[in-house]
Amino acid sequence: xxxxxxxxxxxxxxxxxxxxxxxxxxxxxxxxxxxxxxxxxxxxxxxxxxxxxxxxxxxxxxxxxxxxxxxxxxxxxxxxxxxxxxxxxxxxxxxxxxxxxxxxxxxxxxxxxxxxxxxxxxxxxxxxxxxxxxxxxxxxxxxxxxxxxxxxxxxxxxxxxxxxxxxxxxxxxxxxxxxxxxxxxxxxxxxxxxxxxxxxxxxxxxxxxxxxxxxxxxxxxxxxxxxxxxxxxxxxxxxxxxxxxxxxxxxxxxxxxxxxxxxxxxxxxxxxxxxxxxxxxxxxxxxxxxxxxxxxxxxxxxxxxxxxxxxxxxxxxxxxxxxxxxxxxxxxxxxxxxxxxxxxxxxxxxxxxxxxxxxxxxxxxxxxxxxxxxxxxxxxxxxxxxxxxxxxxxxxxxxxxxxxxxxx
Amino acid sequence: xxxxxxxxxxxxxxxxxxxxxxxxxxxxxxxxxxxxxxxxxxxxxxxxxxxxxxxxxxxxxxxxxxxxxxxxxxxxxxxxxxxxxxxxxxxxxxxxxxxxxxxxxxxxxxxxxxxxxxxxxxxxxxxxxxxxxxxxxxxxxxxxxxxxxxxxxxxxxxxxxxxxxxxxxxxxxxxxxxxxxxxxxxxxxxxxxxxxxxxxxxxxxxxxxxxxxxxxxxxxxxxxxxxxxxxxxxxxxxxxxxxxxxxxxxxxxxxxxxxxxxxxxxxxxxxxxxxxxxxxxxxxxxxxxxxxxxxxxxxxxxxxxxxxxxxxxxxxxxxxxxxxxxxxxxxxxxxxxxxxxxxxxxxxxxxxxxxxxxxxxxxxxxxxxxxxxxxxxxxxxxxxxxxxxxxxxxxxxxxxxxxxxxxx
Numbered sequence: 001x002x003x004x005x006x007x008x009x010x011x012x013x014x015x016x017x018x019x020x021x022x023x024x025x026x027x028x029x030x031x032x033x034x035x036x037x038x039x040x041x042x043x044x045x046x047x048x049x050x051x052x053x054x055x056x057x058x059x060x061x062x063x064x065x066x067x068x069x070x071x072x073x074x075x076x077x078x079x080x081x082x083x084x085x086x087x088x089x090x091x092x093x094x095x096x097x098x099x100x101x102x103x104x105x106x107x108x109x110x111x112x113x114x115x116x117x118x119x120x121x122x123x124x125x126x127x128x129x130x131x132x133x134x135x136x137x138x139x140x141x142x143x144x145x146x147x148x149x150x151x152x153x154x155x156x157x158x159x160x161x162x163x164x165x166x167x168x169x170x171x172x173x174x175x176x177x178x179x180x181x182x183x184x185x186x187x188x189x190x191x192x193x194x195x196x197x198x199x200x201x202x203x204x205x206x207x208x209x210x211x212x213x214x215x216x217x218x219x220x221x222x223x224x225x226x227x228x229x230x231x232x233x234x235x236x237x238x239x240x241x242x243x244x245x246x247x248x249x250x251x252x253x254x255x256x257x258x259x260x261x262x263x264x265x266x267x268x269x270x271x272x273x274x275x276x277x278x279x280x281x282x283x284x285x286x287x288x289x290x291x292x293x294x295x296x297x298x299x300x301x302x303x304x305x306x307x308x309x310x311x312x313x314x315x316x317x318x319x320x321x322x323x324x325x326x327x328x329x330x331x332x333x334x335x336x337x338x339x340x341x342x343x344x345x346x347x348x349x350x351x352x353x354x355x356x357x358x359x360x361x362x363x364x365x366x367x368x369x370x371x372x373x374x375x376x377x378x379x380x381x382x383x384x385x386x387x388x389x390x391x392x393x394x395x396x397x398x399x400x401x402x403x404x405x406x407x408x
Numbered sequence: 409x410x411x412x413x414x415x416x417x418x419x420x421x422x423x424x425x426x427x428x429x430x431x432x433x434x435x436x437x438x439x440x441x442x443x444x445x446x447x448x449x450x451x452x453x454x455x456x457x458x459x460x461x462x463x464x465x466x467x468x469x470x471x472x473x474x475x476x477x478x479x480x481x482x483x484x485x486x487x488x489x490x491x492x493x494x495x496x497x498x499x500x501x502x503x504x505x506x507x508x509x510x511x512x513x514x515x516x517x518x519x520x521x522x523x524x525x526x527x528x529x530x531x532x533x534x535x536x537x538x539x540x541x542x543x544x545x546x547x548x549x550x551x552x553x554x555x556x557x558x559x560x561x562x563x564x565x566x567x568x569x570x571x572x573x574x575x576x577x578x579x580x581x582x583x584x585x586x587x588x589x590x591x592x593x594x595x596x597x598x599x600x601x602x603x604x605x606x607x608x609x610x611x612x613x614x615x616x617x618x619x620x621x622x623x624x625x626x627x628x629x630x631x632x633x634x635x636x637x638x639x640x641x642x643x644x645x646x647x648x649x650x651x652x653x654x655x656x657x658x659x660x661x662x663x664x665x666x667x668x669x670x671x672x673x674x675x676x677x678x679x680x681x682x683x684x685x686x687x688x689x690x691x692x693x694x695x696x697x698x699x700x701x702x703x704x705x706x707x708x709x710x711x712x713x714x715x716x717x718x719x720x721x722x723x724x725x726x727x728x729x730x731x732x733x734x735x736x737x738x739x740x741x742x743x744x745x746x747x748x749x750x751x752x753x754x755x756x757x758x759x760x761x762x763x764x765x766x767x768x769x770x771x772x773x774x775x776x777x778x779x780x781x782x783x784x785x786x787x788x789x790x791x792x793x794x795x796x797x798x799x800x801x802x803x804x805x806x807x808x809x810x811x812x813x814x815x816x
Contacts, residue, residue, distance in 0.1 A: 289738075289742070290792075292741065334700075384698075
């Protein structure tokens with residue numbers, strides 16, 4: 001039963017209260033048993049019964065819950081660095097997609113890759129994320145875009161879910177874009193998704209996600225797809241309002257989505273509707289930065305009463321970095337979150353956005369003992385200094401993580 | 409005489425030509441002697457006379473010149489993380505400064521720190537920068553703001569210059585803001601800078617820099633200060649047009665500055681004048697990001713005929729990260745540089761911006777053998793992927809750098 005003592009500041013990130021209330025404990029200690037938290041509180045109040053256990057010293061550092069990356073497109077092959085240069089020179093997301101780049105480019109590479117190669121690559125990313133303190137990850141399909149290829153990506157993610165110590169949340173994103181085979185038959189693709197892909201994904205995918213945007217899916221298509229998904233036991237998530245206001249906030253509220261993500265152009269009415277419906281608003285600042293979109297108005301979402309989460313959107317096009325702490329810094333500089341708000345957004349609210357708030361995202365008795373020990377004395381200092389990796393050490397289910405080599 | 413072979417792509421970054429012409433050599437080799445480049449070219453053209461030398465294998469990786477951070481405020485004490493939160497909540501740079509924060513806050517901490525503490529702290533930063541591949545650094549005074557305290561900061565920087573293997577370029581920035589002791593006597597401070605601080609800094613400071621902005625110095629004060637500095641053998645640099653268009657581009661051209669930095673609000677006329685006068689335009693994207701300023705229009709500067717450099721502006725307020733590769737990524741995403749342009753901007757053009765282009769910044773015979781070996785196959789892949797640290801290894805004056813612990 002390990003005891004982590006001499007924590008300078010323990011930020012527990014319990015969900016209740018305002019987003020800037022991270023429920024800290026100064027000069028704290030934490031006790032684990034069988035990978036779960038059993039006690040935490042002021043170090044000098046550590047019950048004598050624990051004091052003789054296996055002790056670790058946090059060296060007076062800041063300790064926060066393991067981070068949760070609640071929006072990633074983890075399972076992909078290839079890169080699209082060329083598009084980065086094109087965008088710097090002024091090409092838009094839709095122009096690049098129309099020229100055969102974008103999601104369909106990654107779809108081609110992903111379809112060609114072996115299942116083993118996809119697992120190995122995603123595992124390398126998960127190792128690298130873990131070194132940054134990211135202890136739970138949501139992972140979407142969406143680069144298969146055929147019945148077989150989407151099933152294969154769910155198997156890849158399921159394999160990671162089974163073999164990794166990090167919680168992995170599989171999300172079906174067959175409605176990412178219309179695959180080229182259905183270019184002139186979008187109704188056909190929506191029907192295939194509803195009649196075959198969703199039923200076959202039942203029990204494997206925790207959520208169904210739809211990208212609602214020009215060049216992707218309409219709100220009506222999203223309603224139909226998410227309705228079918230709900231009948232098969234999947235929660236709803238949405239990519240909305242990224243490139244223009246498509247009424248995505250209202251749609252997310254209407255369908256009772258667990259989260260709506262991107263939201264750069266969401267209206268005030270959309271924000272209020274999301275707040276009433278309890279939809280988590282997920283900020284994806286890398287995508288705003290890389291696509292040169294206006295930042296998601298996180299402050300306005302908070303004022304409207306929403307919970308705001310922060311995620312990387314890690315994917316090979318619009319958000320090619322898995323560096324969640326840097327995304328948190330960007331959420332502060334671009335979207336006006338305070339460091340405390342960004343931290344709650346990348347822990348307990350992120351866990352809620354992908355349905356795992358009962359097992360992780362905060363330091364609470366019974367939850368997984370996932371912790372990030374930081375070379376910083378406050379969340380402000382950590383996120384503003386923005387070093388390559390501020391993690392002093394990472395604990396996964398009560399065990400210290402060994403550092404691994406960098407992934408390629 | 410070490411030979412680095414099996415380089416997948418060697419980006420030499422010779423100065424001539426357009427900024428996007430980085431003069432690459434595919435499948436290359438490089439030979440050093442006494443810390444300088446003596447040969448580079450295609451690996452299969454390696455002269456037989458070198459082939460038997462001490463060989464290192466770059467593993468097919470991308471190799472670029474050691475990066476040059478041409479604008480830092482390296483010598484400081486304390487942090488200002490609290491201001492990061494205030495800015496997220498909407499406080500402006502000038503509001504924070506008016507409330508006793510900002511530069512004067514760091515001035516107070518820096519005056520109180522011992523010379524040894526300042527050297528140790530800056531050395532820790534330089535170690536961390538070196539791990540990222542930053543092999544040469546410009547360092548400004550400007551947090552002393554008294555005759556003695558500015559001299560002390562120059563000694564700190566001079567100490568680093570003498571003891572480190574990285575080239576360090578000392579810049580006098582006594583004209584950072586008006587110190588509190590001269591709040592009601594700005595003419596008195598300008599006089600002290602011109603009559604005592606500059607003469608005493610002659611032979612120590614390579615450049616004199618002036619912050620021209622509301623709350624700092626006027627263009628006329630800058631003219632007077634830089635004229636005196638020139639008479640004492642210092643080159644001119646300028647912080648201009650950061651928060652508003654203050655005619656800084658025109659001023660930089662008029663005084664023949666080596667560089668003008670920030671430039672978020674520079675007019676087209678200012679850009680053209682800088683191009684005619686050969687003033688390097690230094691983009692500081694962290695400062696734009698952290699202060700929520702519009703990005704410097706790098707593309708327009710290139711179109712006007714300017715060389716554009718990229719630097720961190722590392723300081724404890726507006727740009728608290730020393731991560732130059734991230735600043736390069738931001739220069740692409742925010743300011744529209746291509747990765748090749750950002751790379752030339754953080755190597756040979758950065759070296760020019762701080763007066764060391766004759767000794768480093770590109771792979772050319774006779775220059776310092778400072779190299780960055782990257783876990784990437786192209787500059788596009790490196791800068792778009794934005795991992796914590798893509799450096800596979802770093803070479804300083806022909807010797808591999810050993811990795812050190814993280815600084816606090």
